[in-house]
Amino acid sequence: xxxxxxxxxxxxxxxxxxxxxxxxxxxxxxxxxxxxxxxxxxxxxxxxxxxxxxxxxxxxxxxxxxxxxxxxxxxxxxxxxxxxxxxxxxxxxxxxxxxxxxxxxxxxxxxxxxxxxxxxxxxxxxxxxxxxxxxxxxxxxxxxxxxxxxxxxxxxxxxxxxxxxxxxxxx
Numbered sequence: 001x002x003x004x005x006x007x008x009x010x011x012x013x014x015x016x017x018x019x020x021x022x023x024x025x026x027x028x029x030x031x032x033x034x035x036x037x038x039x040x041x042x043x044x045x046x047x048x049x050x051x052x053x054x055x056x057x058x059x060x061x062x063x064x065x066x067x068x069x070x071x072x073x074x075x076x077x078x079x080x081x082x083x084x085x086x087x088x089x090x091x092x093x094x095x096x097x098x099x100x101x102x103x104x105x106x107x108x109x110x111x112x113x114x115x116x117x118x119x120x121x122x123x124x125x126x127x128x129x130x131x132x133x134x135x136x137x138x139x140x141x142x143x144x145x146x147x148x149x150x151x152x153x154x155x156x157x158x159x160x161x162x163x164x165x166x167x168x169x170x171x
Contacts, residue, residue, distance in 0.1 A: 014038050046144055053140040057133045062086075064133065066096055067105055067122065071130040076109065076119035105129060 014037040018030050050061050069085045070077060077085070083093040097120055100106040105126030111117040122130075145153055 012038070012041075014041065049140065049144045050137075053137060054133070057129075057136075059129070059133065062088075062096060063100065063103075063105070064130070064137070066093075066100060067126050067130045068134070070106065070120065070122035071127060076121040078111065078117055078119060082120050100126070 014034055017037065018034050021028060021030055021033070047061070054061050054064055065086045066082065069082060073085075079090060079093055079097070082097075083090050086093070088096070097106060097108070101108065103125075104123055107121050107123055108118045109121050111119050148156060
């Protein structure tokens with residue numbers, strides 16, 4: 001609703017459902033609903049843009065997430081470390097690692113001195129795959145944010161970081 005107050009004439013699909021709620025329930029403060037609704041819609045648009053890019057390179061988004069995590073940390077990770085970094089559960093990670101092993105992008109190796117733990121290791125093929133798509137991935141992300149000027153982009157980044165930290169995100 002703030003956009004109407006500013007008088008800039010901009011409206012999106014979230015304004016439509018906010019207007020419907022406002023007509024039915026004048027007692028509700030809908031500001032948070034508008035923000036969360038926009039975050040959710042943005043997540044879908046951005047997710048679709050990422051999915052399409054990776055599909056062009058024969059990958060799924062989750063594959064890139066796992067491979068890029070191993071590439072940027074530049075060391076083998078235990079399943080627990082990897083699961084925490086890509087924010088998925090251990091069962092889902094096992095399935096994903098199995099699929100990446102089948103594609104020969106990663107391998108499992110015993111952790112020296114710990115028979116119960118395995119390292120997930122990026123193979124040369126996995127490293128080559130990440131390196132082949134990373135520049136285009138960065139360009140694709142820029143394209144997805146091209147509706148913002150640099151100052152707005154920085155402001156949004158700051159606001160999102162603030163919100164993430166307030167919700168318990170940690171480095």
